[in-house]
Amino acid sequence: MKNFKIIILAGVVFALISALSYADKAAKIGSQETAVNDISSQEPKLATNDTGKPNIQGQWTQGALLVGKTHPSTRVLLGDRKIHVDSRGQFVFGLGRDADPKQTLKLIYPDGQSSSFEYQVTQRKYDIQYVEGVAQKYVAPPKEVSERITRDNVQIKKARATNRDEDQYSAGFTWPLLGKITGVYGSQRVFNGVPKRPHFGLDIAGPVGEPVYAPAPGIVSLAHDDMYYSGGTLIMDHGQGVSSTFIHLSKVTVKEGDKIERGQKIGEVGATGRATGPHLDWRINWFEQRLDPYLLLPPMPTDMPTEHLAQ
Numbered sequence: 001m002k003n004f005k006i007i008i009l010a011g012v013v014f015a016l017i018s019a020l021s022y023a024d025k026a027a028k029i030g031s032q033e034t035a036v037n038d039i040s041s042q043e044p045k046l047a048t049n050d051t052g053k054p055n056i057q058g059q060w061t062q063g064a065l066l067v068g069k070t071h072p073s074t075r076v077l078l079g080d081r082k083i084h085v086d087s088r089g090q091f092v093f094g095l096g097r098d099a100d101p102k103q104t105l106k107l108i109y110p111d112g113q114s115s116s117f118e119y120q121v122t123q124r125k126y127d128i129q130y131v132e133g134v135a136q137k138y139v140a141p142p143k144e145v146s147e148r149i150t151r152d153n154v155q156i157k158k159a160r161a162t163n164r165d166e167d168q169y170s171a172g173f174t175w176p177l178l179g180k181i182t183g184v185y186g187s188q189r190v191f192n193g194v195p196k197r198p199h200f201g202l203d204i205a206g207p208v209g210e211p212v213y214a215p216a217p218g219i220v221s222l223a224h225d226d227m228y229y230s231g232g233t234l235i236m237d238h239g240q241g242v243s244s245t246f247i248h249l250s251k252v253t254v255k256e257g258d259k260i261e262r263g264q265k266i267g268e269v270g271a272t273g274r275a276t277g278p279h280l281d282w283r284i285n286w287f288e289q290r291l292d293p294y295l296l297l298p299p300m301p302t303d304m305p306t307e308h309l310a311q
């Protein structure tokens, strides 16, 4: 029992250290938000800027969302993957947690000519997070729930696959909840001593019932009260494959198809599914690629209510 407590304590200390080191980066990362914000106000430009490279806003780093502008009739490929270019020539793409250090962007212009551009992607180092006290049924799910898990995954996959010709992501993101950051993107998870898949969300602690607000406008593409791992689950589509997923909610207060404005209440904090305590787990995807919400946020406002800091 004593060892068990020490492990929990170590976990808590580790989480605190991660949260603090993240806070340090806040200023730096926050400056990126403006880059993304500027996009929608820019006039569509031709493929290249003065340096000969396409106009791309965002950082070439693992977990980042990047936005580009070109001529609407240009075809764009990231590696061999086609990227949708909208009627204004805007396109968006994301770099996954383990994106290769070298990426190639190919532009095929309306006249049939093409150019390729190489980019270096910053390789990140991810934390290892030890989580104890997870109910065993979530670490090794019993056979009889496997069908339910498969069903949940199919729905989530479908919601994230939608490619709506909108760019609601380009006005930038705001905090859906203010509170202590207890989990970060990319960290390797070890549940009750068993190594599991990395964690892709940004975990923000908050009491059960605390409102969760839309970080950007969009359409609700999935609203589910009780998924096996994620509990109350909500997915918002921000356009062109960019989506937000909010999990462990105690309540989902919007329905599928609802049009949501930034700052609108969409649900309430909970501890449903595989969660050890009440918090919001917020994820951002570009289709199936999982991105880091923290890279898209301004620093957390300092005038947040103090009861959140005390936890």
Ligand SMILES: [Zn+2]
Pocket (backbone or CB within 6 Å): 183, 199, 201, 202, 203, 280, 281
């Ligand atoms: Zn989480």
